[in-house]
Amino acid sequence: MFEWYGEKYWGAAHGLAGIVHVLMEFELTPDELEDVKGTLRYMIRNRFPSGNYPASEDDKGRDVLVHWCHGAPGIALTLVKAAEVFGDKEFLKAAMDAAEVVWNRGLLKRVGICHGISGNAYVFLSLYRLTGIVEYLYRAKAFACFLLDRAPMLMARGEMHGGDNVFSLFEGMAGMAHLFLDMVQPVNARFPAYDF
Numbered sequence: 001m002f003e004w005y006g007e008k009y010w011g012a013a014h015g016l017a018g019i020v021h022v023l024m025e026f027e028l029t030p031d032e033l034e035d036v037k038g039t040l041r042y043m044i045r046n047r048f049p050s051g052n053y054p055a056s057e058d059d060k061g062r063d064v065l066v067h068w069c070h071g072a073p074g075i076a077l078t079l080v081k082a083a084e085v086f087g088d089k090e091f092l093k094a095a096m097d098a099a100e101v102v103w104n105r106g107l108l109k110r111v112g113i114c115h116g117i118s119g120n121a122y123v124f125l126s127l128y129r130l131t132g133i134v135e136y137l138y139r140a141k142a143f144a145c146f147l148l149d150r151a152p153m154l155m156a157r158g159e160m161h162g163g164d165n166v167f168s169l170f171e172g173m174a175g176m177a178h179l180f181l182d183m184v185q186p187v188n189a190r191f192p193a194y195d196f
Contacts, residue, residue, distance in 0.1 A: 008057035012074025068119035072098040113175035125189040
């Protein structure tokens, strides 16, 4: 398993989900396709009882992070991609289960797409794009409306974090702005620099 700074991460930023997501963009041999499916099934089998996913192979006791970079949101996007590529209902069901985690625990204290509310909204947009189920669009709108209505006030009061790099796409307000633009045509929304 790939290691980053001595950790075997599972997430989309620098872990299994991100690697598998990229692999699905390429033409693979039948054996390689089975390896991709097997990796995803391993992750699904080893998720937390809550439906969330560990941050790393050695972090299976801490059901804490619900971010694109670590946890259900990033893995959900990879599972949506797998459902598109393979037409496998197992991957779609796992993505929908992960979306429930995001809905219940995904209103975070940051605004960006890496580890913030904006990134979590893309889980719902990707499922809406794939399934056409309007509930996912409503959930994406709820997250976006929360940001639009509350983020400036909560950041001013110090109750919400604008990001480590406040104007960056992944960690700051540019990610929130990107989400707002994607909400204009949600059926075409894609997680920036990740979904193609």
